[in-house]
Amino acid sequence: MLNALQRAWAGFQSCSVLRFKILAYHSVAPISRSRYEIAAENFEQQMEHLAAAGYRVVALQDALRAMQSGSIDSKAVVITFDDGYKTLVDHAIPGLNRRGWPATVFVPVAHIGGRYESSELLSWADMKEAARGGIAFGSHTMNHRSLLELSNEDLRHELVESRRILASELGLSFHPLAYPYGYYDRRAAAAAKAAGYDLALTFGSILSNTSWTNPFEMKREQILCSTTLKAFSRKVDVRYDLPRKMWHMIVPEK
Numbered sequence: 001m002l003n004a005l006q007r008a009w010a011g012f013q014s015c016s017v018l019r020f021k022i023l024a025y026h027s028v029a030p031i032s033r034s035r036y037e038i039a040a041e042n043f044e045q046q047m048e049h050l051a052a053a054g055y056r057v058v059a060l061q062d063a064l065r066a067m068q069s070g071s072i073d074s075k076a077v078v079i080t081f082d083d084g085y086k087t088l089v090d091h092a093i094p095g096l097n098r099r100g101w102p103a104t105v106f107v108p109v110a111h112i113g114g115r116y117e118s119s120e121l122l123s124w125a126d127m128k129e130a131a132r133g134g135i136a137f138g139s140h141t142m143n144h145r146s147l148l149e150l151s152n153e154d155l156r157h158e159l160v161e162s163r164r165i166l167a168s169e170l171g172l173s174f175h176p177l178a179y180p181y182g183y184y185d186r187r188a189a190a191a192a193k194a195a196g197y198d199l200a201l202t203f204g205s206i207l208s209n210t211s212w213t214n215p216f217e218m219k220r221e222q223i224l225c226s227t228t229l230k231a232f233s234r235k236v237d238v239r240y241d242l243p244r245k246m247w248h249m250i251v252p253e254k
Ligand SMILES: [Zn+2]
Pocket: 082, 083, 140, 144, 180, 181
């Protein structure tokens, strides 16, 4: 029995080379004021962990290519930020630039230079400056409404317009989308594909992306202010997928 378990575990671990993680952050600020805001000091510790543990932070576009060609490996990690908070300029982007690491920021295009839920967002000038330092941008739709609740016409508008404006302002050739709130269904995924996106991201479920993941259902691990460094180290490590999944069937993930 023990041998069978050991063999199953070894088999599971050997599959890990084909899996990789995408991390989803929101805001990074001097101190955390909400569940979705990471203290800058904690963010820095998490980046230090990635470097010390031998992870390679790769661009989303490169990860997609490697995933589709079957050459992705579990030391590859992608970093993303949703909503495009202004705080990234001072508290996240400098640390990424210093390490030469790429990341993708998803912006609700109608709110650029304005506010989302009372927090200040990046301006076009901020985004162009960040892009020069290797930060990529993607659509978080126009207005950050749940795609599940929209008419076909509104759904198309949210996806097509945001993609078009980002492409023309920033000269993008790669078009990623992050579903607002991570919510999507078949209709939303089909509309994203029809609108010309290359991939679309949702949230978690404690499973890695693999070579056979649908590019319009790519999963991300949410990093929250409650994520300890130990929890972070397990979230990025694909070998913990199965134990975490089993554990969180008993204790819901915070
Ligand atoms: Zn969002």
